[in-house]
Amino acid sequence: MYTGSLACFLKCSKRNWEIPVFTVLALAPLFGPAFAGGLGGQITSVFIICIAALGLNVMVGFTGLLHLGIASFFGLGGLFLAILTVPMNPLEIGFLPAVLVSVGITAAIGTLLGSPALRLRGDYLAIVTLGFGEVVRVLFLNLENVTGGTQGLGPVPPPGFGVFVTGIDLGREFVVDSRWFYYLSLVILFSVVLLVRILEKSTLGRAWVAVREEPLAAATIGISVAKVRLSAFTIAAAIAGLAGCLSVASIGTTGDPNAFGFNRSVAILCAVIIGGLGSIPGTLVGVTILFGFDIVVIPWVDAWMQRLQSQVFETNLFALGSWRLALVGIALIVVMRFRPVGLVPSRRFAAELQESQQ
Numbered sequence: 001m002y003t004g005s006l007a008c009f010l011k012c013s014k015r016n017w018e019i020p021v022f023t024v025l026a027l028a029p030l031f032g033p034a035f036a037g038g039l040g041g042q043i044t045s046v047f048i049i050c051i052a053a054l055g056l057n058v059m060v061g062f063t064g065l066l067h068l069g070i071a072s073f074f075g076l077g078g079l080f081l082a083i084l085t086v087p088m089n090p091l092e093i094g095f096l097p098a099v100l101v102s103v104g105i106t107a108a109i110g111t112l113l114g115s116p117a118l119r120l121r122g123d124y125l126a127i128v129t130l131g132f133g134e135v136v137r138v139l140f141l142n143l144e145n146v147t148g149g150t151q152g153l154g155p156v157p158p159p160g161f162g163v164f165v166t167g168i169d170l171g172r173e174f175v176v177d178s179r180w181f182y183y184l185s186l187v188i189l190f191s192v193v194l195l196v197r198i199l200e201k202s203t204l205g206r207a208w209v210a211v212r213e214e215p216l217a218a219a220t221i222g223i224s225v226a227k228v229r230l231s232a233f234t235i236a237a238a239i240a241g242l243a244g245c246l247s248v249a250s251i252g253t254t255g256d257p258n259a260f261g262f263n264r265s266v267a268i269l270c271a272v273i274i275g276g277l278g279s280i281p282g283t284l285v286g287v288t289i290l291f292g293f294d295i296v297v298i299p300w301v302d303a304w305m306q307r308l309q310s311q312v313f314e315t316n317l318f319a320l321g322s323w324r325l326a327l328v329g330i331a332l333i334v335v336m337r338f339r340p341v342g343l344v345p346s347r348r349f350a351a352e353l354q355e356s357q358q
Contacts, residue, residue, distance in 0.1 A: 036177050036179050049243070059232050061272060072137065072260055081098050095249065207223050270286075272286055279342065282344035282345060
């Protein structure tokens, strides 16, 4: 009986990879005390970027629309959350209502951006989204009375601020123990993965793929190309805005607006490409490799190398962090050369690329 149950679990896990992966991630903090401190915060940041990357994958992977401004929606979601929750503003409301309002506004902005860009594809659409991202960044920098400028807007109250459950101050727990944000981000990431997976298998998801492959053929069978593309803009913006809300809530401020600029958008796009366009697990793998290396591995390696070099030399001769962009570039070149479909490609996209090469 035990063997049969184990075999059934393994068979189910092959088709539903989310079960073993998220189970391991949920159990990890129980066996690692470091998750209550810096390590938990670092991994939480990776989870949050995974959420934003899933939104970008809807645009680039499913619909075939090149988007270079996903970080701007990431920043907008966080900004609206801060405006609605910081004590200095009269609109101060709870965390959950603020998240819902922020995601809704971000989705509406995504719809407004998508409306005039519906007839554009390729380089032209990329230029529009790039321009929008730069407009948002400059607005963040110059509207200091609203956004806080380079200093950011804060302090943003943590989730559960002012809420007590059996004598426990939830807001304080989110501040002192990184595992609370870790689990909150993990639950939301799991929910977004399921949502994107459902959308991928739905009629809308099949319409995205049809528009990506051949818009004219999709139109001839009754698919509204404009509505399908607009839905991708809206959903991608909403998911990125949700990620921005989590990011701002976790650090307590909107931070430097330059963090939501072109460089962040391209980095997320590179993670999606490395993992595999149109692949949900590929997107998560790409972000884990790219941003996990940047956020988790590099600080640990640099700290270890600093201790090692200080025992031999008076100054530090080498820091891995100063080479991060070069390493990312090398990784991207290697993947595109030997694995152009990505590390974990979707079956459909891999088949399409194989057909085009034959």
